Amino acid sequence: MIYRRRPTPLHAARAAAACAYLGSLLLVALLFEHPLVLAADLVAVLGVIVLARATPALRTFGPLALSLALLIALVNPFVVREGLTVIARLGELGPLGRLDLTLEATVYGGVLGLRAAVLILAFVPYSTAVDPDGVLRLFRRFGFRSALSATLATRMVGVLARDARRRADAQRCRPRPAGRLAMTRAVTAGALDRAIDVAATLEVRGYGAAGRRPPGTRTPWSRHDLAYLAAGMLIAATAIAARAAGLAALRPYPTLELSTGPLVWALAGLIVVAAWLPFADRRGVAA
Amino acid sequence: MSVLELDRFTYSYPHAARPALRDLSLAVGEGEFVVLAGTSGSGKSTLLRAACGLVPHFHGGEAAGHLRTGGLDTREHGPGDLAAHAGTLFQDPETQVVMGTVRAELAFPLENRGDGRAAVARGVEEAALALGLGDLLDRPTHELSGGELQRVALGAALAGRPRLVLLDEPTSQLDPVAGDELIGLLRRLNEEWGTAVVLAEHRLERCLSAADRVIALRDGTLACDSEPRAFLEWAGREDPALQTPGARLFERAGLRPPPTGVKQARATLRAHGLQPAPGGQRPDGPAATPAGAPVLRARNLWFEWPHGRAVLRGLATEIAAGERVALMGRNGAGKSTLLRCLAGLSRPTRGKVQTAGRVALLLQNPADYLVAETVEGELRAPALEATGLPAGRDPRDLSGGERQRLALAIVLDADEPPAAVALDEPTRGMDRARKGELAEQLGRLAAAGTAVIVATHDVEFAAAVAARVLLLGDGRVVADGPAAEVLTGGWYFATETARILGGAGGALLPEQGAPLVTPNLEVPTP
Numbered sequence: 001m002i003y004r005r006r007p008t009p010l011h012a013a014r015a016a017a018a019c020a021y022l023g024s025l026l027l028v029a030l031l032f033e034h035p036l037v038l039a040a041d042l043v044a045v046l047g048v049i050v051l052a053r054a055t056p057a058l059r060t061f062g063p064l065a066l067s068l069a070l071l072i073a074l075v076n077p078f079v080v081r082e083g084l085t086v087i088a089r090l091g092e093l094g095p096l097g098r099l100d101l102t103l104e105a106t107v108y109g110g111v112l113g114l115r116a117a118v119l120i121l122a123f124v125p126y127s128t129a130v131d132p133d134g135v136l137r138l139f140r141r142f143g144f145r146s147a148l149s150a151t152l153a154t155r156m157v158g159v160l161a162r163d164a165r166r167r168a169d170a171q172r173c174r175p176r177p178a179g180r181l182a183m184t185r186a187v188t189a190g191a192l193d194r195a196i197d198v199a200a201t202l203e204v205r206g207y208g209a210a211g212r213r214p215p216g217t218r219t220p221w222s223r224h225d226l227a228y229l230a231a232g233m234l235i236a237a238t239a240i241a242a243r244a245a246g247l248a249a250l251r252p253y254p255t256l257e258l259s260t261g262p263l264v265w266a267l268a269g270l271i272v273v274a275a276w277l278p279f280a281d282r283r284g285v286a287a
Numbered sequence: 288m289s290v291l292e293l294d295r296f297t298y299s300y301p302h303a304a305r306p307a308l309r310d311l312s313l314a315v316g317e318g319e320f321v322v323l324a325g326t327s328g329s330g331k332s333t334l335l336r337a338a339c340g341l342v343p344h345f346h347g348g349e350a351a352g353h354l355r356t357g358g359l360d361t362r363e364h365g366p367g368d369l370a371a372h373a374g375t376l377f378q379d380p381e382t383q384v385v386m387g388t389v390r391a392e393l394a395f396p397l398e399n400r401g402d403g404r405a406a407v408a409r410g411v412e413e414a415a416l417a418l419g420l421g422d423l424l425d426r427p428t429h430e431l432s433g434g435e436l437q438r439v440a441l442g443a444a445l446a447g448r449p450r451l452v453l454l455d456e457p458t459s460q461l462d463p464v465a466g467d468e469l470i471g472l473l474r475r476l477n478e479e480w481g482t483a484v485v486l487a488e489h490r491l492e493r494c495l496s497a498a499d500r501v502i503a504l505r506d507g508t509l510a511c512d513s514e515p516r517a518f519l520e521w522a523g524r525e526d527p528a529l530q531t532p533g534a535r536l537f538e539r540a541g542l543r544p545p546p547t548g549v550k551q552a553r554a555t556l557r558a559h560g561l562q563p564a565p566g567g568q569r570p571d572g573p574a575a576t577p578a579g580a581p582v583l584r585a586r587n588l589w590f591e592w593p594h595g596r597a598v599l600r601g602l603a604t605e606i607a608a609g610e611r612v613a614l615m616g617r618n619g620a621g622k623s624t625l626l627r628c629l630a631g632l633s634r635p636t637r638g639k640v641q642t643a644g645r646v647a648l649l650l651q652n653p654a655d656y657l658v659a660e661t662v663e664g665e666l667r668a669p670a671l672e673a674t675g676l677p678a679g680r681d682p683r684d685l686s687g688g689e690r691q692r693l694a695l696a697i698v699l700d701a702d703e704p705p706a707a708v709a710l711d712e713p714t715r716g717m718d719r720a721r722k723g724e725l726a727e728q729l730g731r732l733a734a735a736g737t738a739v740i741v742a743t744h745d746v747e748f749a750a751a752v753a754a755r756v757l758l759l760g761d762g763r764v765v766a767d768g769p770a771a772e773v774l775t776g777g778w779y780f781a782t783e784t785a786r787i788l789g790g791a792g793g794a795l796l797p798e799q800g801a802p803l804v805t806p807n808l809e810v811p812t813p
Contacts, residue, residue, distance in 0.1 A: 186658040
């Protein structure tokens with residue numbers, strides 16, 4: 001889960017273009033609840049992961065995304081009492097009271113799970129294919145705190161991954177293994193300590209010195225920069241327009257209402273094609 | 288003119304029962320090379336953090352008095368402003384490098400202060416040349432070794448050509464070669480650029496010869512502020528834990544003044560006609576090698592990373608019950624990997640490891656072992672009692688030495704005693720008193736029949752603990768023999784006593800060396 005320069009068009013794009021592009025895929029997941037659009041977004045993100053040669057990171061984030069998606073999908077029908085189409089009557093269940101599982105809550109749980117999976121997996125290409133130094137330079141023009149947060153979040157991925165490996169090794173050396181809860185607490189505390197160390201280093205390197213603006217870079221935009229920026233803008237603009245027009249709407253309760261039709265399919269298709277298209281141009285990318 | 292000035296400065300960390308620095312007044316002039324000495328918890332790190340503005344701006348807490356860095360009062364200026372005047376380097380290289388490539392890392396502080404592109408490019412080139420980083424400029428930082436990372440972090444601290452550089456135990460994770468290189472580099476920067484240096488260090492023998500002045504802290508107050516020789520005289524009287532091995536050698540031999548380095552010590556011995564001849568009778572080490580049965584056996588051990596680099600290359604060795612072995616060598620020589628293979632934590636690519644029982648492995652960072660909210664949550668009652676640590680304390684609040692003790696107790700806390708205990712760099716950041724306690728504990732384990740294997744860069748600690756030294760180079764054993772032989776035969780992997788005496792009599796420790804330069808003292812018998 002560490003950025004390494006690889007010969008892919010996404011790696012060749014500048015941080016601003018790559019962030020805009022990946023941001024547009026996040027935006028789709030946040031704007032829409034329609035299962036077809038979310039599925040298209042998931043397909044687009046998975047394709048980006050493959051095309052950006054980030055599949056090894058799926059070993060870490062794949063199970064996390066899948067387990068969280070399943071958890072949300074399973075929990076939602078048990079905690080949401082809305083929906084009129086009862087598919088199972090579970091009767092009195094202790095403190096939960098009388099529980100009827102509805103089709104609407106079940107479907108909506110799946111939608112929320114799908115959305116969570118897309119949001120998690122979109123960070124795989126971000127952390128492996130977007131130059132963190134470029135992200136830092138990009139954000140610090142807008143403000144110290146936002147840049148610090150973005151930098152810390154990016155930089156900590158590698159540091160925490162190494163910490164996690166070390167900690168796992170140390171636990172294997174214990175004759176009496178520690179419990180999961182204790183481990184989780186220790187890992188969380190360790191992550192906070194590490195974040196503080198990295199933040200202290202940023203401070204003593206003069207990050208955030210009052211009144212100083214770092215010089216901007218004047219590198220010409222490459223074809224990859226333009227391609228990813230254009231794809232990101234196309235996806236974002238289409239998604240915003242479609243949302244404003246009420247296209248691909250989902251009303252889960254009281255009864256499931258799902259808009260269908262060729263335009264919804266067209267929107268889903270456009271998301272996938274626009275997300276993958278910038279990878280077609282490999283000129284200037286070393287083999 | 289002072290680049291660092293403290294005027295009755297007092298500071299307490301948030302929720303601390305007592306101040307970490309108390310009523311401290313001192314000044315560091317331009318171009319001075321100052322070593323900060325003191326035992327663990329004396330306030331060295333806090334003073335450095337105050338000088339760079341992290342205290343109190345970043346850590347919070349309460350401060351009184353004044354502290355000025357480069358003329359800026361830290362009451363009004365935070366670390367970002369002070370960075371233009373003071374470069375800072377901490378202990379852990381991993382968290383001090385924040386950019387993806389070496390070039391970006393060196394450019395980072397220059398960009399932060401708003402330098403133009405041409406000035407940034409020039410600053411990067413100059414810092415790279417000064418620190419020998421030219422070949423690393425376009426390397427990703429996550430591929431660098433610990434020594435390289437520390438050099439890059441120093442480069443970033445110096446890129447803006449600050450008038451003052453603050454360093455908190457920067458050599459604690461480096462091998463003797465890289466550590467000496469770093470100190471040499473600081474001396475050169477100090478002499479050629481006139482950069483003032485304030486260096487906190489436990490291994491004073493590494494840096495005293497380069498220093499103009501030593502400031503010793505005790506419980507957050509100024510205990511001594513003098514030139515190095517006078518400091519060593521003071522340490523001999525007031526705080527023996529701060530004496531260097533050379534000073535202890537001279538004190539035991541009844542010689543004065545105490546030497547600040549090997550060159551000075553040899554000159555004094557020559558002047559007194561006391562330089563012993565090389566060779567001679569070898570004193571016994573801290574423990575004679577027992578003739579126990581082998582409990583660890585490695586045969587034709589190879590370890591290769593998936594990308595092909597071989598870390599161990601056909602290594603073979605045997606370690607007996609109750610034996611004390613120090614594993615030494617440069618960073619990347621294969622010490623940690625060998626320990627991991629012996630303990631079963633890593634699977635060798637080829638070859639075999641045979642053990643007569645469990646190998647308890649204590650990795651480099653003891654905090655990685657600590658997961659419970661209290662000390663008693665980590666250990667069973669008998670093991671807890673043996674540590675002598677307070678049962679109700681949060682392990683994260685323990686000092687470095689106490690954490691090390693707790694982590695060692697954790698890996699030993701099993702129904703059956705281990706056949707061997709292996710420790711990877713256990714003395715990082717430890718003062719001499721804590722190292723002595725650890726050496727005693729390891730001695731007790733060895734006496735009970737447990738083989739002890741310590742991978743360490745700390746030559747003095749190796750000499751105090753080990754009877755046998757395995758010196759690794761490029762994944763192979765390049766020397767294997769009694770400590771008195773291996774640690775007296777080299778330039779880098781030799782104790783200060785051995786270097787002063789030229790390896791005479793195989794003396795490694797001041798106690799062993801003193802009789803060789805004092806005719807009326809007898810060689811100690813075991």
